[in-house]
Amino acid sequence: MSHEINYGFETLQIRGGYDPKKHNYACTVPIYQTASFNLGDTDRLERIKSKEEHGFLYTRSGNPTLDILEKRITALEGGTASLAVASDMAAVAYSILNLTEGGGEIVAVKSLYAGSYNLLTHTLPKFGIRVNWVEDHGNVESFKRAITENTKGIFIESIGNPLMNILDIENIANIAHEQFIPLVVDNTFATPYLLKPFDFGADIVVYSSTKALGGHGSTIGGLIVESGKFDWSSGKFSHFTEPDYKLDNENLVEKFPEVAFTTRARTHYLSEFGAVLSPFDAFLILEGLESLSIRVEREVRNTHIIVNYLLNHSLVEWVNYPAAPSNINPNNRELVEKYFPKGPGTMFTFGFKGNQNNINKFLNSLKIFSFLVNVGDSKSLIVQPFETTHSSLSEEDKIKAGVFENALRISIGLENVEDLISDLDQAFKKSID
Numbered sequence: 108m109s110h111e112i113n114y115g116f117e118t119l120q121i122r123g124g125y126d127p128k129k130h131n132y133a134c135t136v137p138i139y140q141t142a143s144f145n146l147g148d149t150d151r152l153e154r155i156k157s158k159e160e161h162g163f164l165y166t167r168s169g170n171p172t173l174d175i176l177e178k179r180i181t182a183l184e185g186g187t188a189s190l191a192v193a194s195d196m197a198a199v200a201y202s203i204l205n206l207t208e209g210g211g212e213i214v215a216v217k218s219l220y221a222g223s224y225n226l227l228t229h230t231l232p233k234f235g236i237r238v239n240w241v242e243d244h245g246n247v248e249s250f251k252r253a254i255t256e257n258t259k260g261i262f263i264e265s266i267g268n269p270l271m272n273i274l275d276i277e278n279i280a281n282i283a284h285e286q287f288i289p290l291v292v293d294n295t296f297a298t299p300y301l302l303k304p305f306d307f308g309a310d311i312v313v314y315s316s317t318k319a320l321g322g323h324g325s326t327i328g329g330l331i332v333e334s335g336k337f338d339w340s341s342g343k344f345s346h347f348t349e350p351d352y353k354l355d356n357e358n359l360v361e362k363f364p365e366v367a368f369t370t371r372a373r374t375h376y377l378s379e380f381g382a383v384l385s386p387f388d389a390f391l392i393l394e395g396l397e398s399l400s401i402r403v404e405r406e407v408r409n410t411h412i413i414v415n416y417l418l419n420h421s422l423v424e425w426v427n428y429p430a431a432p433s434n435i436n437p438n439n440r441e442l443v444e445k446y447f448p449k450g451p452g453t454m455f456t457f458g459f460k461g462n463q464n465n466i467n468k469f470l471n472s473l474k475i476f477s478f479l480v481n482v483g484d485s486k487s488l489i490v491q492p493f494e495t496t497h498s499s500l501s502e503e504d505k506i507k508a509g510v511f512e513n514a515l516r517i518s519i520g521l522e523n524v525e526d527l528i529s530d531l532d533q534a535f536k537k538s539i540d
């Protein structure tokens with residue numbers, strides 16, 4: 108599709124990044140299920156190597172099906188380039204390594220997906236990479252205080268998991284830029300339909316396409332998107348400007364100023380750590396993406412209805428949804444309205460009034476909700492983070508991330524909303540039998 112920049116979100120999610128004329132007029136994006144690509148002849152190889160001609164060599168470093176997924180998310184996000192990888196944990200790890208290589212520091216908040224929290228807390232320190240935690244994520248000065256001269260980036264989630272905290276992305280981006288460092292946002296819970304972090308100054312956005320982008324809970328995948336606006340030549344990122352052995356010892360930033368981050372993540376991290384997405388999985392994610400806006404819109408509507416039902420239930424101690432009136436995590440209303448005019452997502456937690464035995468009976472009595480550790484599916488899901496996703500956190504960090512013992516996390520899907528309420532209702536009744 109040409110002149111994509113002028114099209115709306117709904118058009119781009121279906122057609123972005125794909126020109127059927129270049130693929131035998133196939134209506135649906137073809138799956139290029141091949142490990143490598145014929146080089147043609149030695150002259151063509153030379154042209155590909157010198158980047159005179161765009162060509163694919165080997166699926167670990169590029170594949171047409173992945174290329175279309177990358178172009179589509181780039182268009183939806185309003186960035187300059189993307190990189191598809193095998194999971195969001197690969198996207199988060201590669202992004203942080205790409206910034207902190209050689210022993211840098213990252214500033215982060217504690218309300219994070221547990222895999223990202225564990226990567227920062229336990230694994231990266233063994234590689235000489237340190238994390239400085241923000242004391243109070245509601246106070247932008249706290250971000251400023253956590254930055255040292257060795258800090259190479261700030262890492263946040265646009266909706267914290269499972270605290271559901273909304274951060275002031277614009278002000279945090281300004282603080283990062285004052286120190287010549289980028290802001291990296293995991294936007295998985297929000298999706299680009301509800302929030303585009305680049306509009307508020309973020310530099311890198313990562314996704315678990317396993318969640319709402321794919322939307323069917325069928326496929327693990329991750330994406331790294333860059334805004335193209337960050338200046339990598341300030342001197343803080345010498346590994347971006349020193350002679351790059353992957354580029355005939357040229358300077359990456361001079362050669363690709365607007366796509367330096369994803370180019371480097373591809374040529375160094377994807378190429379050498381190797382967490383490549385399969386073309387078939389890229390196809391499944393593209394199929395899911397086509398209906399993203401419609402799914403999320405309906406799920407947000409269902410979420411509001413179910414949150415209202417729970418707010419009035421006698422066995423519910425509290426409901427933690429950023430748009431809900433009573434909230435154990437007092438989100439600033441102005442922030443919620445500024446960043447989420449279409450609604451703050453399809454996930455929330457609620458406090459169960461009862462003991463673990465009641466919670467177990469409740470979970471075991473649900474007939475529609477799936478009891479599992481995923482979010483953003485078109486099926487409604489429930490889990491107790493304290494016992495599952497976040498069980499490895501220390502007691503103190505569980506509280507900071509909103510992982511209370513009686514908290515149940517729900518991700519609302521596309522089933523009939525009356526059926527979902529009836530299901531919760533009968534399970535509440537059985538929980539106190």
Ligand SMILES: *Cc1c(COP(=O)(O)O)cnc(C)c1O
Nearest residue numbers: 194195196220293295315317328
């Ligand atoms: C699921 C999730 C991840 C990890 O994604 P994978 O694709 O499973 O690696 C990271 N961050 C957030 C916010 C998530 O919800």
